[in-house]
Amino acid sequence: MENFQMPSGMHRVVKNWKSPKFFAMPAGAFVPNTFGREYKSFREAAFREEAFARFGLTELFDEPSNPNFIGHHYLDGAFTHEHIDLTPKGFMHVRANWMIQKPPVGGNPILDGVTVEVSPGDLWICFASEERHASEPIAGGERFICSFGALLKRPKDFSLQRCFSVLPCE
Numbered sequence: 001m002e003n004f005q006m007p008s009g010m011h012r013v014v015k016n017w018k019s020p021k022f023f024a025m026p027a028g029a030f031v032p033n034t035f036g037r038e039y040k041s042f043r044e045a046a047f048r049e050e051a052f053a054r055f056g057l058t059e060l061f062d063e064p065s066n067p068n069f070i071g072h073h074y075l076d077g078a079f080t081h082e083h084i085d086l087t088p089k090g091f092m093h094v095r096a097n098w099m100i101q102k103p104p105v106g107g108n109p110i111l112d113g114v115t116v117e118v119s120p121g122d123l124w125i126c127f128a129s130e131e132r133h134a135s136e137p138i139a140g141g142e143r144f145i146c147s148f149g150a151l152l153k154r155p156k157d158f159s160l161q162r163c164f165s166v167l168p169c170e
């Protein structure tokens with residue numbers, strides 16, 4: 001959405017949130033997902049609530065389509081195309097993404113057209129149903145992210161309201 005604004009006072013990135021050494025790969029196979037990409041969904045995630053709490057987001061509901069996932073880009077040129085995710089009526093779909101491994105070239109998120117520099121261990125927030133998001137093509141290595149998902153009640157009458165005032169409120 002062109003007029004989307006981060007809630008005032010909310011940071012986009014938490015630098016050095018948690019070392020990738022604390023990451024444990026969930027069980028299950030990766031699912032191929034277009035050129036040079038694959039992903040693995042999982043329901044229970046260590047650190048999920050802690051991750052959202054770092055952005056002041058605590059009233060979380062489960063995201064039904066892709067609760068949490070590992071995103072893996074492994075071929076030169078692989079990237080996530082720009083898109084906006086669906087969300088159930090009355091909710092916003094939000095993701096807290098933890099960079100686990102980053103190639104020497106590319107791999108940064110691009111949020112509403114703005115490239116955001118992140119490093120392994122950093123955590124960033126993406127209002128996936130509200131802002132266009134994509135990632136830079138990678139080169140020379142692999143990219144792993146751990147993406148925590150949540151739904152937030154779409155604001156009606158509290159302080160976030162003005163930040164999302166371009167959207168219809170339920």
Ligand SMILES: [Fe+2]
Pocket residue numbers: 083084085128133
């Ligand atoms: Fe997305």
